[in-house]
Amino acid sequence: MKKPLILVTNDDGITAPGLRALIKAMNELGDVIVVAPDSPQSGMGHAITIDSTLYSKKVVIDHQEGAPLEYSCSGTPADCVKLALQEILDRKPDICVSGINHGSNSSINVIYSGTMSAAIEAGIEGIPAIGFSLCDYSWEANFEPTLDSVKRIVSQALMHGIPKGTVLNVNFPKLDQKPNGIKICRQARANWREQFEKRTSPTGKDYYWLSGEFELLDKGQDTDEWALSQGYVSVVPTQFDLTAHHAIPQINNWSLNES
Amino acid sequence: MKKPLILVTNDDGITAPGLRALIKAMNELGDVIVVAPDSPQSGMGHAITIDSTLYSKKVVIDHQEGAPLEYSCSGTPADCVKLALQEILDRKPDICVSGINHGSNSSINVIYSGTMSAAIEAGIEGIPAIGFSLCDYSWEANFEPTLDSVKRIVSQALMHGIPKGTVLNVNFPKLDQKPNGIKICRQARANWREQFEKRTSPTGKDYYWLSGEFELLDKGQDTDEWALSQGYVSVVPTQFDLTAHHAIPQINNWSLNES
Known part of the structure; x- marks a missing residue:
């Protein structure tokens, strides 16, 4: 049987330990080709390079x-x-x-995620795609406990196919041993409570550092945040049709057109 | 009555004619404060600045x-x-x-859109938000025919509120006269057929320019692309809960957990 062709990418850059762990796992499942950023791209959302040149080697x-x-x-x-x-x-x-990201892409983080933007880009082009992230921002994070689940999820996706218009957002809890299992979840409602730290440069110019605290607004037990808090791997099927279909009738009641 | 406070931003930069047109229209509706990028940010998707400093003046x-x-x-x-x-x-x-963007953010373009990322960011923080775009990439685009509809949509949003978890993605057809009306739509299925033009730098290094052609994959007459093609303004209620709820049962049938 022909081995599957697996494209591997990430947003932490081509030398990131999380990417190297993912390559190692994927080498067991198929023929692997890596195309990854030459430098870290975290927080890039779904950015693309339009008015600038691209290099690749x-x-x-x-x-x-x-x-x-x-x-x-x-x-x-x-x-x-x-x-x-x-x-x-x-x-x-x-x-x-795509991944394994050094840090969470669960809940609202999916919106800012370079890891998931790569997976979504592949999904838009009709290719089954999965983003993997570990809830540990450290460069020395331990990816070993995630690898069995990573292989299992990719194998199942290759076997069953991923529903059209959907890509998977997989997050792992930070654990020293294997997670408790894998749960299919919805994205938890949350936001970031931003803080800007104002500083002054040596030349007297004010500038800011962005930081913030994650604020969970969702008590549901069917969310990715809940699964992660219980030691489970969360899998959220994620779509790139952003239409809020349920809101259409309500807005149709507005007076938008001259009568 | 207290005038509404209106935050105006965009992704083409603070001097862009589309932003200046939007400010002019918003000055008629409320108290306007502008916070906009000092340089063009098109194609930035939902990028944020995490490992770098921010200046503002x-x-x-x-x-x-x-x-x-x-x-x-x-x-x-x-x-x-x-x-x-x-x-x-x-x-x-x-x-x-946010806007008025010089160029379309209809259909799949919403994913790459800096204009919409600003609106979505506000939406995540619980603020009613709308992104406006004109299907004309030119810096000299004529925004005049859009302004009546812009004011009407913002007035209605201030009056009725925007459904929770939803922001509006508004696109205008390129027209010399007023559009035919305003239609509430869903996001059309589409993608970009990419082309990379390979060139060689003066020092012998290969590099690429990204370009592509928009490929509409959707014949529905309830989509933004259809409305725009008929001379209507398209309004797509857009959500930032990306969960593909319909896909959850299917993935629950996979063999993901040891039995």
């Missing part, structure tokens, strides 16, 4: 556990996927996996 | 038709909204409007 990061083919790219995660599909791969990949 | 762009208070910000559209809400405004705005 073949690289070897790890002779032992790397992928047979790896390319670094100067662009965003969404750029990497576009470039891979259009210029680098000679056939459509069977699946695109 | 009070500016005067236009003595006659400008807003009473304007700030430029070195960050992305989402940063502008965060900074406005947290640091600049002393009370919650009654509405946040």
Whole structure:
């Protein structure tokens, strides 16, 4: 049987330990090609490079556990996927996996996520796609406990296919042992309570650092946040048709057109 | 009666004619404060500035038709909204409007849109929000025919409120006269057929320019693309809960957990 072709990317950059762990796991399931940013792209959302040039080159990061083919790219995660599909791969990949992100992309974080933007970009192009994230921002995070679940989810996705118009957002709790299981969830309602720290530069110019605190607004036990809090892996099927269909009738009652 | 407080932003930058047109229209409806990027941010998706500094300063762009208070910000559209809400405004705005974008944000373009990311950011923070875009990429685009509809939509949103968890994505057809009316729509299915143009730099390094063609995959007459093609303004209620609820039962049938 022909091995599946697996496109691997991320947003922390091509040398990130989370990407290297994902490559190692994917090497067991198929033929792996990596196209990943040459520098960290966290918080890039679904940015693309339109008024600037893109560079890409073949690289070897790890002779032992790397992928047979790896390319670094100067662009965003969404750029990497576009470039891979259009210029680098000679056939459509069977699946695109992005991550494993160093840090959570659960709940509202999906909106800001470069990891998920790569997966969504692949999904828009009709390729089954999954973003993986570990709720541990450390560069030295321990990805080992996630790898069995990662392989299981990718295998099942290759076997069953992912529903059309949908990509999977998978988050792992920070754990030293294997998670308690895998739960299919909805995105928890939440936002960030921002804080800006104002500082003054040596030349007297004011500037800000953005930071904030995650604020969960959702007590449901069917959410990704709940699953993660209980030691489970959360899987949220995520769509890129953003239409709020339920809101259409209400807005149709507005006086928008001259009568 | 107290005039509504209107936060205005965009992604083409604080000097863009589309923003200046929106300010002019909003000055008729309420007290306007502008917080907008100091340089163009198109294609930034929902990027935020996390590992870098943000600058912001009070500016005067236009003595006659400008807003009473304007700030430029070195960050992305989402940063502008965060900074406005947290640091600049002393009370919650009654509405946040973003645009008018020079170019379409209909259909799948919403995913890449800096204009809409500002509106979505405000929506996440619980503020009624609308993104406006004109299907004309030119810097000299004619915004005049859009302004009556812009004022009507904002007035109705202030009167009725926007359904919770929803922001409006409004697109205008490129027209020399007033549009045929306003239609509430769903997001049309579409993607971009990418093309990368490969070039070689003077120093012999290969690089790419990204371009592409919009590919409509949807023949429905209830979509934004259809409305725009018929000379109507399209209004898509857009949500930031990305959960594909309909896909949950299907994925629950996968063998994800040991039995």
